[in-house]
Amino acid sequence: MINLDNISFDHCIKCTVCTVYCPVARVTHLYPGPKFSGPDTERLRIKNPDLLDDSLKYCSNCKRCEIVCPSDVNIADIIRLASANNPKRKLSLRDLILSSTDLIGQVATRTAVIVNWTMKLSPLRRLMQLILGLSHERAFPQYASSSFSKWAVGLIQTQETYPEKVVYFHGCYVNYNDPDLGKSVVQVLNRLNIGVVTTAEKCCGIPLISNNRLEEAKKHARHNIDVLKKAVGDSDMKIVLTSSSCCLALDHEYENLLEMDTTSIQGQIELITKFLYEAFEQEETPSLKPLNLTVAYHAPCHLERMGGVVYTVELLKKIPGLNLRFLHSECCGISGTYGFKEENYAISQAIGQNLFDQINDLKPDLVVTDCETCKWQIEFNTAYQVVHPITLLAKAMGCQNILKTGEKKTGS
């Protein structure tokens, strides 16, 4: 039954801009687009919950529709809730695996050598498509052999000594696939005389949300809100993130979609580029070494949704020598776990094609983006290595062990 407190669909004026901008609707007729799937059919589902369309599953949750909507309709949220409330919904083993990033990460880091090797085997991938519905064409992210959180345990004492501190929500990707990015974050912040605190965080919940496991996502949200609250206490300490999707989860989805009480951490969640940009503005920009590179910047959809692109861009502009080129705002097509599914593979590739072409035409030294899954998608589809903005910044600040260019691009 309709909850009359949550009725953003009612404001839709049917302008159809959202459908024009939906990357999925652009490439396949199987998906009728956000206007139809969101506000239009929501009225019908209120009338009769059986009027639930199978095509909702094609929504990738990229949220581009919400960016362009002039009426502030939470279109993707409406679609998520409708899919999640589907009484006929069954959770496949595949979706269970894809959305359980925590669990899989824990196992995979312990057995990284084997996992990374076997996942390259084509027969195994074919078998996984057959049994699980995971696209066999997709390369899987590489796992690190030791997690970031394990490394961070050794940090506690040194970080205590800093006068100012932030909480770093590293997310599953840094933890299991790319601990080096996390280490760069710590180095950069330490150089600014800021200490880093980590918590016993769980996966932010975005993969759970995208796979319609809202109840589990709520559990994660509750846990994360609790541990973060404990870490910040009564202070106005910032909680910084490197992953734009984790940031969207904490800053937007917890409150709006999962209806969590986030007052205790409200206003404290920030993508790291915004935090640093503001720190540089307030204090002064540390001296940065020139990086004579041509880099192409790809703005992740979820970062656009939060309006955070400008901070990343302004931060990168501060690096001397950097020839920063902007890629047109386009979805890369992966949308987290979406592009890993067999039935979405072709759609995912078609969505990203424009972006890949742009990159290939530009021939940059590196591609930069704030999102780990965009990175996988671009690396899988082009010959270019993709790095996080912090990786570049850390290098410009002279941090160690950063960015061995020329190293074969991987998931780590």
Next chain:
Amino acid sequence: MKSIETDVVIIGGGVTGAGTFRDCLIRGIPAVLVEKNDLASGTTGRNHGLLHSGARYAVKDSASAVECIGENRILKKIARHCIEDTGGLFVALDDDDPAYSDKLIVSCRSAGIACREITRQEALQIEPNLNPQIVRAFTVPDATIDPFRLVSANVLDARERGGQVYTHTRVCRIMTGPEGVTGVQCQNRLTGEIFEIRARVVANASGVWGEKVCRATGIEMKMFPSKGSLIIFDYRVNRVVVNACRMPADADIFVPGDTVSLIGTTSRKIAYEDIDTAEVEEEEIAVLLEGAERLVPNVSKTRLLRAYCGVRPLISLEKGTVDGRAISRGIVLVDHEDRDGLKGLISVAGGKLMTYRLMAEKTTDLICHKLDRTDPCTTNSLPLPGSETKGRVPARRNQFKGISASVIGSTQYRHGERVHQILKSDRKNDGLICECEMVTAGEVEYALQHLNVEDIVDLRRRTRLGMGPCQGTLCACRATSFFIDLKKISGEKANQMLVDFIEERWKGIKPILWGDALRETEFSYWIHQGLISTKKKSETPDEV
């Protein structure tokens, strides 16, 4: 002059006329239906759409209550696809007279209406958005009924049995001879053509216009018109029919109707001359919204779609009445041979939308009597086209492969079993014309070919096209192209039709023009005026 022969002419394509038309044809009596505008364009298309259980009348008028519950049970069987068996609630608030609640239970029991008191918690479970301040609640077998579909299905059945229909055709004169009535003279309002229909019996089912129709033959049948206004909300705010538990008053019934909810009604006496120009007044909007918020407080956050009013005819049977006493509120069936000495003329009026079948039965019985026939009435068991089988799940789902569940469901909701003639899995057929109400190209074509559609306003009544949040902004132009293709109308005529449709929508939006409705209208204005510059003909500057 063209002349058509038949046994019975029925004036008025409201629910009463349509029901009588069908009943005649089922009994094998040749009949012709004449409607001056569109089917269900009179009072029938401007009401609440409540399939009364009778509880609303139980306390004051037990005869009506008994009539209602009887018809309620029949219609739930024969008109399944026009009805949604939502159930209903009566809820009392603190300031309602507690004695009324007690009377309600007792009166319902004696009328045979199942009325059960439930706890406040149970009521809130049934209807979560209900005012939590309610003190008592009762369930009753109220339901909702779609008047447009009901009329359309009655007419469709009659036509499939050989009946003829003339819409947009006005009866200008009832022709008489020494033997009494000989038929009617009509004018097609679209072409201007005048023709006559010769018949032995003329049944005047023209509702509140009945006074005028009778006046033309020198017969007095005085009507005291009472206007009732309603407001439509953008979506279903409530699941079940919610009635205020008190003596019938303004704004005390909240009805979920298809994709929307309606609050109504008011009751304002108007002068007979004003029946064609009655409008919703600001004062009524305020009264209606207050009543709605009293039952469901959160509706204040909901977008309003439009407001409209209908005119109830209250008929005085005594000749020479001026003050409206001796008014009859039930079904009025007049044999003008007995009353006025004019053989062959019958008038039927009053009653309710949901007692139409009974009215039609009584009228057709009288028609049979006039024609010396004895055919029995079977409409109490013969389902309407579309309502033949129980349940709403399409039997042949495969036919609809690849079509969205929401489209199949909506089409079936509107046309029942006939969905199989309408929807097909081919992209030309299942493309959406109206996106708010899920009206496909196939449904538009079906309506144009089988359901007496002459313009977009008619199409709206058959399909709900243009009845959703955008009020026709996106679908009207698309629909127009079907008239050009299938009805071969000229571009100029198509433009005029489009303008007329937009004007008709605008009339209902004007009284509630604020908030999201205002934003929507602004957008619609850009599209129609700015982008495709639709203009009223009179606004086109004279050529120099």
